[in-house]
Amino acid sequence: MDEPRVWTVEIAFSEDAGRTRADAWLRAGSRQLSGWGRSRRNPVDPDVPAVGEELAASRALLDLAHQLVGEALDVVETFATEPGEH
Numbered sequence: 001m002d003e004p005r006v007w008t009v010e011i012a013f014s015e016d017a018g019r020t021r022a023d024a025w026l027r028a029g030s031r032q033l034s035g036w037g038r039s040r041r042n043p044v045d046p047d048v049p050a051v052g053e054e055l056a057a058s059r060a061l062l063d064l065a066h067q068l069v070g071e072a073l074d075v076v077e078t079f080a081t082e083p084g085e086h
Contacts, residue, residue: 005029009064011057018043020052024060026068035063 007028014021018041026033037059039052 020056022056022060
């Protein structure tokens with residue numbers, strides 16, 4: 001039986017002057033990717049840190065998602081260019 005594959009994502013937040021930054025790290029076996037995202041609070045909006053964290057985290061995860069799609073497409077392209085596969 002195959003071992004289960006587990007991917008782990010860790011997200012850390014930092015705040016500075018109404019801005020929240022999220023740094024995300026994806027560990028997938030021996031591979032590690034990192035992404036980041038940022039949010040900015042409009043000065044007229046109430047100070048709700050959870051909202052800034054959610055936006056920044058979603059943008060960091062989106063950064064990771066784009067990297068994963070890019071890597072997958074690179075691999076798929078190698079299949080299309082291998083001789084004898086048509």
